[in-house]
Amino acid sequence: xxxxxxxxxxxxxxxxxTIIEAAKKVGVDIPHFCWHxxxxxxxxxxxxxxxxxxxxxxxxxxxxxxxxxxxxHSQSEKTLSARxxxxxxxxxxxxxxxxxxxxxxxxxxxxxxxxHSKGESRFTEEKVxxxxxxxxxxxxxxxxxxxxxxxxxxxxADEITKTGELTFVQRGDRVTIVTFPGKxxxxxxxxxxxDICPVGALTNRDFRFKxxxxxxxxxxxxxxxxxxxxxxxxxxxxxxxxxxxxSQNDAVNSFWMCDYGRLETFxxxxxxxxINGVYMKREGQDVKVSxxxxxxxxxxxxxxxxxxxxxxxxxxxxxxxxxxxxxKFAKSVLSTKHVDYIPHVVPGSGDDLLIREDKSPNAFGTExxxxxPAAGGLNRDAILDGVKKGTIKALIVVDExxxxxxxxxxxxxxxxxxxxxxxxHHNRTTALANIIFPSATxxxxxxxxxxxQGRIQRIRPAVTTLEADRTLDNLAQSRLDKFGxxxxxxxxxxxxxxxxxxxxxAGLSTAFGNKMKYTTAEDVLIDMGKSIDAFKKxxxxxxxxxxxxxxxxxxxxx
Amino acid sequence: MAEKKRLKDLTVWQKAxxxxxxxxxxxxxxxMFKPKFTMEYPEVKFLPPSSYRGRPVLVxxxxxxxxxxxxxxxxxxxxxxxxxxxxxxTEREKERYPERFEINMLRCIFCGFCEEVCPEEAIVMSKDYxxxxxxxxxxxxxxxxxxxxxxxxxxxxxxxxxHK
Ligand code: SF4
Ligand code: SF4
Ligand code: SF4
Ligand code: SF4
Numbered sequence: 001x002x003x004x005x006x007x008x009x010x011x012x013x014x015x016x017x018t019i020i021e022a023a024k025k026v027g028v029d030i031p032h033f034c035w036h037x038x039x040x041x042x043x044x045x046x047x048x049x050x051x052x053x054x055x056x057x058x059x060x061x062x063x064x065x066x067x068x069x070x071x072x073h074s075q076s077e078k079t080l081s082a083r084x085x086x087x088x089x090x091x092x093x094x095x096x097x098x099x100x101x102x103x104x105x106x107x108x109x110x111x112x113x114x115x116h117s118k119g120e121s122r123f124t125e126e127k128v129x130x131x132x133x134x135x136x137x138x139x140x141x142x143x144x145x146x147x148x149x150x151x152x153x154x155x156x157a158d159e160i161t162k163t164g165e166l167t168f169v170q171r172g173d174r175v176t177i178v179t180f181p182g183k184x185x186x187x188x189x190x191x192x193x194x195d196i197c198p199v200g201a202l203t204n205r206d207f208r209f210k211x212x213x214x215x216x217x218x219x220x221x222x223x224x225x226x227x228x229x230x231x232x233x234x235x236x237x238x239x240x241x242x243x244x245x246x247s248q249n250d251a252v253n254s255f256w257m258c259d260y261g262r263l264e265t266f267x268x269x270x271x272x273x274x275i276n277g278v279y280m281k282r283e284g285q286d287v288k289v290s291x292x293x294x295x296x297x298x299x300x301x302x303x304x305x306x307x308x309x310x311x312x313x314x315x316x317x318x319x320x321x322x323x324x325x326x327x328k329f330a331k332s333v334l335s336t337k338h339v340d341y342i343p344h345v346v347p348g349s350g351d352d353l354l355i356r357e358d359k360s361p362n363a364f365g366t367e368x369x370x371x372x373p374a375a376g377g378l379n380r381d382a383i384l385d386g387v388k389k390g391t392i393k394a395l396i397v398v399d400e401x402x403x404x405x406x407x408x409x410x411x412x413x414x415x416x417x418x419x420x421x422x423x424x425h426h427n428r429t430t431a432l433a434n435i436i437f438p439s440a441t442x443x444x445x446x447x448x449x450x451x452x453q454g455r456i457q458r459i460r461p462a463v464t465t466l467e468a469d470r471t472l473d474n475l476a477q478s479r480l481d482k483f484g485x486x487x488x489x490x491x492x493x494x495x496x497x498x499x500x501x502x503x504x505x506a507g508l509s510t511a512f513g514n515k516m517k518y519t520t521a522e523d524v525l526i527d528m529g530k531s532i533d534a535f536k537k538x539x540x541x542x543x544x545x546x547x548x549x550x551x552x553x554x555x556x557x558x
Numbered sequence: 559m560a561e562k563k564r565l566k567d568l569t570v571w572q573k574a575x576x577x578x579x580x581x582x583x584x585x586x587x588x589x590m591f592k593p594k595f596t597m598e599y600p601e602v603k604f605l606p607p608s609s610y611r612g613r614p615v616l617v618x619x620x621x622x623x624x625x626x627x628x629x630x631x632x633x634x635x636x637x638x639x640x641x642x643x644x645x646x647x648t649e650r651e652k653e654r655y656p657e658r659f660e661i662n663m664l665r666c667i668f669c670g671f672c673e674e675v676c677p678e679e680a681i682v683m684s685k686d687y688x689x690x691x692x693x694x695x696x697x698x699x700x701x702x703x704x705x706x707x708x709x710x711x712x713x714x715x716x717x718x719x720x721h722k
Contacts, residue, residue: 099629099677100653133653209645209654212630483639487694489660490642 004070019061019072020048030074031083031112033090033198034150035062038254039159042151045090047112049082050074058082080116087117093128093173094199095145096121103200105213109148128173136166136177137185139205139259140194144176147201153177153193160256161353163187177201188355191263192256195245206263207243211235217476219462220247220545222449224317224442225261227358229451231546232257234266234443234462237478239493241266241443241463249546252455258355266443269463270494273425275438277497286436291499291507298435299511301418302334302394309417311338311383311392314371315399315501316360318439319447319459320535321524322501323362325516326398327370329505333512337377338392341366342400356452361442365450368534368550387412394418398501399439403428422504438498440465445500446521448543450550457547458540466497604687608717611670611683613699614661615706617715624705625680628656632672632681640665641672659704663689664697673718682714 001012006023013022018041020030033045041063048061053071058078066072073079091113098104113119130144154166154177165185169178179185185193194204216235223230223244230253235243244266246257278294279286289297302310312330314323323341330339343363350357360366373379378386386392388408394417403410404427413419413432421433430436443463450456461468461475470481484491499507502524506516518524522540529535534550542548572578597604606612617625628645646657672681684706691697708715 097677099631100627104629209628209647211645212634214634215630480639487664488639488642488662489698 002066002068004066004068004072006072007075013066017066019050019064019066019070022066023061023074028074030061031116032062033108033148034152036152036155036196036255039152039155039196042155045086045148045150047083047086047090047116049079049086051076051079083116084118087112088122090148091117091121092123093145094148095127101146101200102203102208103146103197107200108198130174130176135205136179136202137187137190139191139263140185141203141205141208142177143201143203146199147177148199149175149177150198152196152198153202156193156196157185157187160192161187161189188258188260188351189256189353191259192246195255204243204262211237211242215478215480216242217462217478217481218245219460219476221443221459221462222361222451222457223257223261223265224361225258225265225359227356227360227363227452228253228354229361229449229455229457229547230257230261230354231457232261236462236476238480238484238490239463239495241269251546251549252451252453252457253354256354258353260355268425269441269443271425273427274496275423275426275430275436275498277438279436281434292511294435294437295507295511298418298420298508301434303512305394305417307335308337309391309393310334310336311378311386311395312336313380313383313395313397313400313402314339314341314366316341316343316363316366317399317442318366318501319362319442319445319449319521320365320369320456320528321447321521322398322505323366323369323371324524324528324532325502325505325509325518328516329509330396331370331374333509333514337374338383338386339371339377340373340380340383341371342380358452361451362449364452364454365448365456368450368532369528370532384409387416390415392416394420396420396422397429398422399424401427401429403432422501424498437504438496439504440498440500444468444496444498446540447500447502448525451547454550454552455547456535456538456543456550458543464493464495465499466495467499606685606687608685608713610685610687611668612686613663613668613684613689614666614670614672614681614704615684615686615711616659616701616704617680617682617711618705618707620708623650624656624659624701625678626656626659626676627652627678627680628654628659629677631675631677635671635675636666637669637671638665638667640667656701659701660698661704662698663691664694679715679718682711682718684711684714 003010003012011022011026020035023030030048032048034042043060043063049058050061051073052059098110104110132143132145134142136142157166158164165179165183166177167180168175170176191204194202216237218233218235221232221234223232231247231249232244233247234241244262246253246255248255277288278291280289280294314326327339330336344359345357346359347357387395403413419433420435421430422437422439423430424439424441442459444461444465446461447459448456449459464470470477480490486492506518509516526539529538534552619625628643630643633641633643640662642660643656644658645654648655670683673683
């Protein structure tokens with residue numbers, strides 16, 4: 001590979017690579033606002049100017065291709081003074097009110113102002129005033145004064161979503177961003193511009209002013225919105241999710257996520273409908289009972305029945321670990337053959353960028369984990385039919401609101417001898433259940449999901465339940481989590497009594513006299529690897545931050 | 559082992575005891591006729607100078623609005639984690655305001671960092687040192703107790719400005 005010299009070190013580059021790209025690969029971050037790895041080069045912010053020997057003037061590192069033997073200085077006196085000058089220009093008309101701006105704490109302009117500028121303004125004239133708080137669309141708010149005209153948002157709309165709603169108007173210091181006449185900035189991915197906008201000019205209308213970034217903890221996990229499995233970060237303060245942001249994974253979602261995933265998938269974690277504690281129906285009323293009592297009760301009710309009359313419906317939103325335990329419990333403890341899950345595919349809802357038609361995050365993993373009818377068992381439709389006909393007398397259903405499917409189904413469910421609902425939320429099915437086990441949501445447990453590509457990725461808990469502890473269970477902690485006590489209002493977070501599905505099935509199994517020796521979700525995964533080829537020799541460390549492509553046999557792929 | 563020597567052996571005079579007592583009593587007698595130092599609190603109140611750091615309060619503008627823009631810097635700098643601010647959006651020019659602003663007076667150590675960091679001169683140390691509560695919940699002061707009109711705080715604000 002050819003080489004060039006950057007700040008005295010020889011670094012390798014691929015022909016055609018720009019200086020900024022080559023430097024990034026070896027961990028040298030040349031300051032930049034307008035350059036973004038997945039957008040075209042615009043070269044308008046000028047902050048990436050570097051000194052190149054034998055070149056008459058400084059050149060911008062984002063559009064200068066590296067060449068053999070080039071000698072580049074990114075820290076020389078000339079470079080630094082140019083950087084200072086660019087920063088001073090950018091700050092001439094930029095308001096100096098970071099305390100009000102929502103980007104403060106994660107703003108490139110703020111960071112670079114600390115690192116590369118004089119710390120004081122020589123500009124005494126009146127700053128240019130532009131429109132503030134302009135809604136560009138239903139989700140994105142624009143502040144003209146904070147914009148540094150880097151054009152990242154315009155290029156995003158042109159190149160990534162190819163919807164092209166945004167443009168610059170005016171010239172010089174009057175330049176600003178608008179949507180084309182009669183257009184709204186309303187596409188399925190619009191909120192990504194709030195992440196790539198280097199300043200606080202574009203903000204998320206859902207999150208604006210809700211919290212300071214330094215008061216939240218961030219947990220890397222996976223979006224639950226569809227089978228894509230976008231890598232995301234969950235931002236939590238006081239045990240409450242306040243926003244989701246995408247995190248880079250080139251094999252899955254690049255830098256992006258869709259607005260649906262960002263806005264609609266986390267609010268349910270804190271909905272009032274969440275089930276808190278185990279309930280049993282007594283004289284038509286749901287009564288709170290202890291876990292052990294409910295396990296024992298479920299076991300004694302199910303033991304009476306013929307195993308052909310029992311069916312289990314799993315959820316494609318549960319983790320592989322959850323579903324493996326479910327399948328194991330159904331097939332080896334209950335000895336029923338009737339196990340299946342219900343897919344949630346919305347034809348025509350997908351697109352070429354990220355959004356998939358399959359709205360479950362783990363349908364692939366659910367099947368791999370063994371959730372399918374055993375030989376001679378009933379499949380999903382046959383199970384539901386059996387419920388209606390009365391041949392199925394007991395049903396265990398995980399996170400699926402079957403009663404909402406049809407009034408006929410609702411009456412049929414009410415007639416069952418035993419209906420055990422494992423559910424995150426109260427719904428029409430739990431209203432009919434004899435026993436309700438509260439399950440933890442994706443934001444409250446460890447586990448793995450397999451996306452539509454067959455890539456296994458980890459989900460991590462960001463919100464604590466009653467049985468978990470931020471410190472002991474290694475959850476991400478904010479400053480407030482570390483020092484809060486029960487006497488601080490901000491220390492009094494809501495913790496629900498809910499457990500991951502795999503633990504609930506392990507508990508049921510124990511009540512049947514089959515003790516399962518797993519203490520963590522990882523134990524379950526490692527055990528899965530022993531019996532299921534696709535999961536062979538996997539553990540959480542191997543799956544890591546970016547996930548692993550499963551090696552699937554041709555049969556599974558088909 | 560060498561015999562331990564006392565640091566200070568008493569002299570004969572001191573051992574005699576009586577003269578030392580007399581000396582002490584003489585001091586008491588002398589002080590009795592000097593002007594009184596003690597303040598008869600609470601009948602007499604102590605009026606602190608403007609450099610005094612009493613409980614932190616929020617500055618309320620003449621129109622009844624708080625100055626605070628809920629930036630959260632005071633909450634961030636507070637070494638005792640006494641402050642909690644919840645920002646919200648407003649139509650007013652300042653864009654954001656504190657929907658909730660609470661200081662836990664049991665946590666506060668009266669260091670004045672919040673006052674120092676505030677970009678809006680919106681939180682200042684008052685002269686109030688009388689804080690009474692008989693449970694932990696009451697020790698958390700909300701906006702109702704924290705807002706004090708700017709006219710009452712002018713003394714402190716002038717002091718701060720003169721030391722900028
Ligand atoms: S709004 Fe943000 S991303 Fe768009 S041009 Fe301005 S600074 Fe750049
Ligand atoms: S594309 Fe799917 S996985 Fe990605 S953010 Fe949207 S809903 Fe979530
Ligand atoms: S005076 Fe010090 S301890 Fe008290 S609220 Fe202000 S910063 Fe916190
Ligand atoms: S530092 Fe000042 S403006 Fe910011 S939240 Fe505290 S009191 Fe309000």
